[in-house]
Amino acid sequence: MNQNQTSSTSTTFSSLMxxxxxxxxxxxxxxxxxxxxxxxxxxxxxxxxxxxDIYGFPIKVDSTDIHVYRYMISADVIGMAYTLLLIVLIFFQVKSGSPVDSGLAYFEFYGDKIILFLLATGAAAGLGLTVEYNRLKDNDETTQNIQNFINIANASASVLLLGSISSAISSIISSLNLPKRSSS
Incomplete structure (x- = not known):
């Protein structure tokens, strides 16, 4: 191999990286x-x-019984499905070493925006319900059980908020893959 082939290979590898x-x-x-x-x-x-319940019978309340938490669960599931799809697509893109085509770049860019808003509103809904509940609560035994439930849901909403922040960072990174437009 001569000097020109070595520098050409090195330049190609560095531009690929x-x-x-x-x-x-x-x-x-x-x-x-x-x-x-x-x-x-x-x-x-x-x-x-x-x-x-109002008649004194014991009941078990799940997070799916509360609409706000259903929305949080939906946001989690949709966000996970989208993120998993992009993990697979990006993994294959990295493995093949080929540049991102414009169709995938635009799908990723606009999809990130939609998922970001979905995750952020899910987190905001969960955190908002916690604030409202704490404002209106009493102090009896049932309220303590509900308070523990709300605190756990609040932790979940906080983690969802962290997920939306990392999704926002992913969104910024995905904008780097958009095709460059000429100014002419």
Whole structure:
């Protein structure tokens, strides 16, 4: 191999690595996002408390019995599905070493925006319900059970908020993959 072939190969490899940096960064942030969403889903989906109905019969209240928490669960599941899809697509893109085509770049860019708003509103709804409940609560035994339930749901909403923040970072990184437009 002569000097020109070596420098040409080196230049090609270095330009390939520069092109893959946003993909690798995006892949790492998506793995972090997926982890946050999974933790949030597990915490909220397994949360429940025991109470009594208006006739004095014991009942078990699950997080799916409360509409706000259903929305949080839906946001978690949709966010996880989208994030997992992009993890697979980006993994194959990194493995093949080919640049991101414009169709995938636009799908990723606009999809990130939609998922970001979905996750952020899910977290805001969960945190908002906690604030409203704490403002109106009494101090009896049933209220303590409900308070524990609300605190666990609040933790889940906080993790969902972290997921939306990491999704926002992924969104910024995905904008680096958009095709450059000429100014002419």
């Amino acid at each position: 520069i092109g893959l940096k946003p993909l690798v960064g995006s892949l790492v942030m998506r793995l972090i996002t997926f982890s946050f969403l999974l933790v949030s889903l597990i915490v909220i989906a397994t949360n429940s408390f025991d109470a009594f």
